[in-house]
Amino acid sequence: MKDLKSLERLEESFNKLPSIGKRSAERLAYSILDMSNDDVDEFCNALKGVKNKIHVCPVCGAYTEDELCDICTDSSRDKSVLLVVSYPKDVISFEAMNTYRGLYHVLGGIISVQNGKSIDELNIPGLIERVKDSEVKEIIIATNPTIEGETTAIYLSKVLKDYVPNITRLAYGLQMGGTLDYTDSLTLAKAIEGRRKI
Numbered sequence: 719m720k721d722l723k724s725l726e727r728l729e730e731s732f733n734k735l736p737s738i739g740k741r742s743a744e745r746l747a748y749s750i751l752d753m754s755n756d757d758v759d760e761f762c763n764a765l766k767g768v769k770n771k772i773h774v775c776p777v778c779g780a781y782t783e784d785e786l787c788d789i790c791t792d793s794s795r796d797k798s799v800l801l802v803v804s805y806p807k808d809v810i811s812f813e814a815m816n817t818y819r820g821l822y823h824v825l826g827g828i829i830s831v832q833n834g835k836s837i838d839e840l841n842i843p844g845l846i847e848r849v850k851d852s853e854v855k856e857i858i859i860a861t862n863p864t865i866e867g868e869t870t871a872i873y874l875s876k877v878l879k880d881y882v883p884n885i886t887r888l889a890y891g892l893q894m895g896g897t898l899d900y901t902d903s904l905t906l907a908k909a910i911e912g913r914r915k916i
């Protein structure tokens with residue numbers, strides 16, 4: 719049987735998605751063959767729509783389909799607090815909590831020697847510009863609890879300390895339902911650091 723080139727091409731595209739291996743890519747590609755023309759059209763349009771319509775907010779760096787994101791344009795948000803995250807997706811996680819009412823700033827990555835992200839590639843100048851002479855009283859640094867995340871947090875606290883009175887870091891610690899003997903020493907150290915009065 720001759721190779722089904724168009725199917726192979728589709729498999730390769732699916733294979734580029736995170737956590738989709740060769741087998742799953744093959745299964746997904748075949749499932750497209752069973753779909754109606756209308757559903758396939760809708761699928762193509764949805765893919766293009768995501769790419770064409772969504773961009774990062776020029777103020778905070780969160781994803782939006784409008785000129786500015788709805789967090790930046792919401793006058794009821796607390797403009798004195800800025801939560802700094804690495805990626806636009808992190809904003810969605812915090813928003814899902816429904817309790818944080820401040821604003822955000824997305825760095826677009828973390829400082830990392832390994833995957834080549836340098837300070838210049840992150841949206842740090844934009845952050846400094848934003849907090850300079852602003853009403854921001856607190857910056858909460860919410861980078862991941864990894865070595866790179868820590869490095870980024872320490873760097874940020876140094877460059878921001880002249881502009882903002884309070885710079886805080888998310889408390890990292892013990893996993894709910896976990897046990898102490900299975901907890902690594904970095905997590906334990908952070909848990910002690912982030913202790914609070916009861």
Ligand SMILES: [Zn+2]
Nearest residue numbers: 775778787790
């Ligand atoms: Zn925004």
